[in-house]
Amino acid sequence: MKLLVKQLRANCLLGTLCAVAAVLGIGCSPATNSEPRYNGRTLSEWLAEYEAAEKIGGTRETNAITAISAIGSNAAPFLVEWINVSYTKSERILDLVGFAGGKSYTPPRLARANRAMRAFQILGTNAAQAIPGLTNIVMQYGELNEAAIDARYALVYIGAPGVAALSTLATNQSTPCRIETIQILGASGRTGGSDEAKPALTNCLSDSNSHVRYAAECALAELTREDERRAKGK
Structure with a gap:
């Protein structure tokens, strides 16, 4: 009984934190266990691995490319979702302040969006099912923001x-x-x-x-x- 109460309290706390995050414009990421996996690692983990490994090349980079390629079309809906983000006003201010100090600020959401866009270079036509979603992103914004730019390049990479x-x-x-x-x-x-x-x-x-x-x-x-x-x- 005590264990059940603790679980309920934990669930309530998580819900409260997500609600607060939503109000603050932070957002809650989809559960990582819903992501497609390869060799026990999630798609987002492989994207981060590819970004890090690309700088040094070799087997590590090859393994990351192999993993993303193996996930294939299953990655498409996640990549579209991750691309469709832009700076909030507060994040833009932080970026400008950081840039003035010699170090720009990139929110984790935007960093993941860039990795998602680059994943289309690996997947190519195997990610063709993402085309409608990417097209919608292009048409969604009246200005050329980060999401709109990434969506256009993703379409070219397909x-x-x-x-x-x-x-x-x-x-x-x-x-x-x-x-x-x-x-x-x-x-x-x-x-x-x-x-x-x-x-x-x-x-x-x-x-x-x-x-x-x-x-x-x-x-x-x-x-x-x-x-x-x-x-x-x-």
Whole structure:
């Protein structure tokens, strides 16, 4: 009986802490035991491992890539959720204060969001099921914040199907920060999405907005340079 009372009190305390965190804008992370795992470690743990191992390379980096690849499409919904975060006002102030002092502040949520975005480089088309969620993030924000930027790059990293979705957004005049969307398509040549991007960018060359036309010209030039680089490498 005493044990049950202790458990109930603990559960009530946890609920209270989460409620307080929500009010403060901190938020409570999803339970890690719901994350997909590989060799006993969660997806978020493998993402952190990859970030650390990438700097030194070798077997440690290879193992992290293998783990993330093995988790595969099961990672997609978690990655989309983790990407969809931005600085709160208080976090932005802390970042500005830290930057002025020579050391910027990155909240753990934002650090994980960046790792999640980078995971799409590893997963590629295996994470194609994330495309609708990433597209929604792009359309969700009227400004180019951290989540919107990461979502655009994640779509490019997915490869051809992700670039196709981003290309549709690029030709849509109601897409928030459309010019930045067009600019990011210039990187699609490095992820196998050049053929999907070129028609949309060519279409943008006749847009009434001169800034859109210029962004499309620059993106097409970047794709051309990548095509030439690949041709020389053959």
